[in-house]
Amino acid sequence: xxxxxxxxxxxxxxxxxxxxxxxxxxxxxxxxxxxxxxxxxxxxxxxxxxxxxxxxxxxxxxxxxxxxxxxxxxxxxxxxxxxxxxxxxxxxxxxxxxxxxxxxxxxxxxxxxxxxxxxxxxxxxxxxxxxxxxxxxxxxxxxxxxxxxxxxxxxxxxxxx
DNA sequence: CGAGTTTGACCAGCGC
DNA sequence: GCGCTGGTCAAACTCG
Numbered sequence: 617x618x619x620x621x622x623x624x625x626x627x628x629x630x631x632x633x634x635x636x637x638x639x640x641x642x643x644x645x646x647x648x649x650x651x652x653x654x655x656x657x658x659x660x661x662x663x664x665x666x667x668x669x670x671x672x673x674x675x676x677x678x679x680x681x682x683x684x685x686x687x688x689x690x691x692x693x694x695x696x697x698x699x700x701x702x703x704x705x706x707x708x709x710x711x712x713x714x715x716x717x718x719x720x721x722x723x724x725x726x727x728x729x730x731x732x733x734x735x736x737x738x739x740x741x742x743x744x745x746x747x748x749x750x751x752x753x754x755x756x757x758x759x760x761x762x763x764x765x766x767x768x769x770x771x772x773x774x775x776x777x
Numbered sequence: 778c779g780a781g782t783t784t785g786a787c788c789a790g791c792g793c
Numbered sequence: 794g795c796g797c798t799g800g801t802c803a804a805a806c807t808c809g
Contacts (some may be wrong), residue, residue, distance in 0.1 A: 622782090626784075634782095634785095635800065636783075639799075640798065652780085684782075778809105781806105781807085781809105785803100785804095787801080787803100789801105790798090793795090
């Protein structure tokens with residue numbers, strides 16, 4: 617779930633829209649995207665929350681078999697640097713292990729992001745690729761939307777103290 | 778001209 | 794079998 621005005625979120629990959637449908641129980645249409653990379657079969661669905669129109673729900677299906685174009689581009693601009701950052705507070709997600717997420721929900725993972733971060737899948741992959749150095753960077757990054765994140769999906773994070 | 782979007786048609790799965 | 798719904802296809806279109 618992502619708080620965003622726009623449907624098309626920049627997550628570092630290039631997507632081609634292949635369909636749009638009006639869905640039941642929601643006044644907003646759902647959009648279907650495929651990764652533009654030939655080998656990559658990752659799909660995502662994007663729909664707007666019925667309760668909060670400023671929230672878009674992005675459902676990823678599959679895993680990218682390639683690096684993000686933003687990563688390959690290697691720029692330090694909007695896409696390069698920030699998009700390579702690991703997901704917010706991954707290590708502190710109470711009882712929520714990203715690796716576990718990948719293992720248990722390999723096919724479809726509805727993930728929680730802000731506009732400055734990736735979904736957990738991609739973020740975790742980037743996290744793995746970048747290794748130790750990114751952890752350092754990770755700790756220095758600040759995510760002002762994190763509190764907001766909790767507001768959006770408090771039930772998503774298990775084991776509230 | 779190529780890549781991406783739009784949109785109606787088509788298809789499969791499911792409940793009745 | 795029929796209707797509904799979600800997902801996909803593909804032709805037409807737009808844009809850089």
